[in-house]
Amino acid sequence: MDIKAVIGTNSWGGKAYGRILRGSYVEDSVIREAMQEADRQGLRVYDLARDYGLGKAQKMIGSFGTDDIILSAKYTPFSHYRKGCVRRSLEKDLSDFGRDCIDIYWLHLPTDIEQHLSEMAELYHEGKILNIGVSNFDLDECILAKRVLEGAGIPLYGVQNHYSIISREWEKNGLLGWCKDNGIAFWAWAVLEEGMLTDPRRKTKFSLMKLIYDRRKRKLKELYRVMIAVARRHDITVPQVAEAFCTAKGTIPICGCRRPGQVKELAQAADIRLSAEEIRRLEEAADSSQVKILGHDIFRPFALKSR
Numbered sequence: 001m002d003i004k005a006v007i008g009t010n011s012w013g014g015k016a017y018g019r020i021l022r023g024s025y026v027e028d029s030v031i032r033e034a035m036q037e038a039d040r041q042g043l044r045v046y047d048l049a050r051d052y053g054l055g056k057a058q059k060m061i062g063s064f065g066t067d068d069i070i071l072s073a074k075y076t077p078f079s080h081y082r083k084g085c086v087r088r089s090l091e092k093d094l095s096d097f098g099r100d101c102i103d104i105y106w107l108h109l110p111t112d113i114e115q116h117l118s119e120m121a122e123l124y125h126e127g128k129i130l131n132i133g134v135s136n137f138d139l140d141e142c143i144l145a146k147r148v149l150e151g152a153g154i155p156l157y158g159v160q161n162h163y164s165i166i167s168r169e170w171e172k173n174g175l176l177g178w179c180k181d182n183g184i185a186f187w188a189w190a191v192l193e194e195g196m197l198t199d200p201r202r203k204t205k206f207s208l209m210k211l212i213y214d215r216r217k218r219k220l221k222e223l224y225r226v227m228i229a230v231a232r233r234h235d236i237t238v239p240q241v242a243e244a245f246c247t248a249k250g251t252i253p254i255c256g257c258r259r260p261g262q263v264k265e266l267a268q269a270a271d272i273r274l275s276a277e278e279i280r281r282l283e284e285a286a287d288s289s290q291v292k293i294l295g296h297d298i299f300r301p302f303a304l305k306s307r
């Protein structure tokens, strides 16, 4: 599968969720326009999970039509493995999507890895899952996942973890390199750090997310200065610098897009080539800020220890 970027759907959803948490509500008609723009730009992959948009995103995309798109969805093991749990969850997902198979299905957390992946392998062999990936896994867990799947005759398609200019732990600790060496895709989530790596000169409306990251933004002045300079040199926007950085590192950026302009920027960013010197300056400025909005392992505490 040749995927250059992925549209995240966590910010899709209802009025209250949009206004309070995300700072604005975007009408369904605008999201549909964004999907049409994505089609024109050759972006066809959408990343979903049952809880995205407070449970609305999957149903929305199902009602818009899923015939010509690639669907990425997840099984989230908030409790220990029970026989049939993945199958039941996948059936609900497929009903939301109006589909009889899913293109990429991820085990969202490293809980009871062998049991959950074995059930996913059964569903793969039945043709209900076309590719299997793992999300929020560390290197040892990825090695285990690869072994379990290969034992069932299935390649591990990909790893979906948090990665951005300011959150490069999975690169530093060798997971990204391992994925490259093994031909496994690495999908980077929150490449814009929930909007923190966008243009600081643009005023945004109040939101709960803004409350969380505004204080940290003050520490990112040097990174913004470098991002703005790089953006000027390539005649692109600040978020495109963050997206192009992830592409340059060999990751596939997943970006939360709700508007046609954001989709267009994401598609174009995949073709921007940053120089080694630009990447070095961005990394240096990011590291000197020591800012984190989401730790690289923010969801890992939800994973349950083996019984």
Ligand SMILES: NC(=O)c1ccc[n+]([C@@H]2O[C@H](COP(=O)([O-])OP(=O)(O)OC[C@H]3O[C@@H](n4cnc5c(N)ncnc54)[C@H](OP(=O)(O)O)[C@@H]3O)[C@@H](O)[C@H]2O)c1
Binding pocket: 007, 008, 009, 010, 011, 022, 023, 024, 047, 048, 135, 136, 160, 161, 188, 189, 190, 191, 192, 193, 194, 195, 198, 199, 239, 240, 254, 255, 256, 257, 258, 259, 261, 262, 263, 265, 266, 299
């Ligand atoms: N596997 C996992 O555990 C996991 C965890 C978290 C997220 N994810 C995936 O990653 C996706 C991305 O994460 P996210 O949506 O939370 O955060 P994100 O992509 O880092 O940031 C989204 C924010 O960036 C803004 N934005 C997007 N494109 C922009 C552009 N071109 N210019 C200016 N602002 C722009 C959006 O603005 P608006 O205000 O217009 O929306 C929104 O506020 C999720 O949707 C989900 O699919 C996966």
